Amino acid sequence: MQDSSSPEAAIARLRACYEALRANISKVVVGQDEAVRLLATAMVCGGHVLMVGVPGLAKTLMVKTLAKSLGWQFNRVQFTPDLMPSDITGTELLQTTPDGERRLVFHQGPIFANLVLADEINRTPPKTQAALLEAMQERMVTVSGQTYPLPAPFVVVATQNPIEQEGTYPLPEAQLDRFLLSVHLDYPSREQEIDIAAMPTRMKIPELPAVAGADDFLGFADIVDQxxxxxxxxxxxxxxxxxxxxxxxxxxxxxxxxxxxxxxxxxxxxxxxxxxxxxxxxxxxxxxxxxxxxxxxxxxxxxxxxxxxxxxxxxxxxxxxxxxxxxxxxxxxx
The missing domain is CATH 1.10.8.80 (Magnesium chelatase subunit I, C-Terminal domain)
Incomplete structure (x- = not known):
């Protein structure tokens, strides 16, 4: 009988979770097998992913399905031209304590999650894009000189549209370099598009079993590194x-x-x-x-x-x- 704590058992669990993750996403997303494979691979590595594709290729749906399959704390940030860095990292607010004392209290932004979807990341100015830099590399953010650790694991999946240039801000090379993978999505095949056309536009993501806990994926990344x-x-x-x-x-x-x-x-x-x-x-x-x-x-x-x-x-x-x-x-x- 195989010891559940042995390296062989841990690797077998990693493979099983990877296959379950791909299977869950495939229940919701039609086609895009290569994109799903790369996205699942990045998750077991604990790496960030940039997803590039024209509108309607299920980029956001794929990431939301991924979040349900992982069972992690998930936040989505819709990047817009007026988004400020504090809208992502959080900000300090002046509050009155029960004893009447007034003090600044830090309120966490949406980046404090295990999985963050940065939707249409190239629609926000470089100042706000830069708010992700420290977080993606160091897994922490600094606000008003105070450093706050992010939850572990911490993965950013960003999406962007490659065909629209007006009103967009190309990501700087320093930020692009933080992404483990750049996954480009292509149009589905004719048969796949027929299946997509038959689906309701307001389809809800079904309840999906979480394939593993956050601690499991931290262990998976350690296994890969070894x-x-x-x-x-x-x-x-x-x-x-x-x-x-x-x-x-x-x-x-x-x-x-x-x-x-x-x-x-x-x-x-x-x-x-x-x-x-x-x-x-x-x-x-x-x-x-x-x-x-x-x-x-x-x-x-x-x-x-x-x-x-x-x-x-x-x-x-x-x-x-x-x-x-x-x-x-x-x-x-x-």
Whole structure:
């Protein structure tokens, strides 16, 4: 009989929760299997996710269904041009105590939750977007010189519409770099859209069983972090990332011509983290180069800035990544 506290049992529970999470979301969201897979993978890693897609592709529905499946404390913030940083982090209010003393009392904002949906994050000015920076990286916020820890786990899932430019504010590179994955949603197939058309527009999300508690997912992230990685796989991930930097010796003529700014060291870390999770969920004890390649697009696409040459020729970061996956060879064993 397998010990419920053994590493094998913990990994088996992680896989079971991952599959249950995907199954729950698929009961509500039609199609978008790859987006659901990546979103569930990010949850077991404890990483933030940026979801990009045109209106009507179920981005918000997917995250709300995720929240019900997790059973975590969930808050949604609708980002608008007039949203202030204190609307997210919270603010101090002057209150009178029962003994008549007046004092400033901090009232928590919606960011104090396990899962925060930052809906249409690019509709609010940089000053407010920056309010998320410390929270996403440090898992804490600072208000009036006082630091307040956020609940654990803490995950931000942000959505944005890629086609509207008027009245939007592009996310700064420093904030984009905080997201583990950038998940781009595409239109459903014809058969899937027929199924969607048959559904009522005011459909309510059914009651879904929570797949695991918040503490369980903290443990899952620790398990992922402990997965061993062979040195050649680490070398491949670093080679892939450094090849995106035009000034690096490993960059080829294509990158020098079309890339303005490449990915940083955090990208290498996130490639390995996501690859660890993919291997573990696939039943393998350690990631391989193919796992790094599997997650490369989602991890790297928001960290590479194409230049005007690329924009003029209709090339995007995904095209640059596709080129690198063909050109960067697997390093020899070291």
């Amino acid at each position: 997965v061993p990685v062979a040195r050649p796989v680490l070398a491949y991930a670093v080679a892939l990332v450094t090849a995106t930097r035009p000034a690096d010796d490993s960059a080829d003529a294509f990158v020098r011509k079309y890339v303005h700014w490449g990915a940083g060291p955090r990208c290498s870390q996130f490639l390995i983290t996501a690859a660890r999770a993919v291997a573990l969920l696939d039943g393998r004890p350690s990631p391989e180069v193919r796992d790094v390649q599997d997650v490369a697009l989602a991890v790297m696409r928001h960290r590479i800035v194409p230049n005007y040459n690329a924009l003029g020729e209709g090339l995007e970061s995904k095209d640059i990544i596709a080129h690198l996956l063909k050109q960067v060879g697997q390093p020899a064993a070291v």
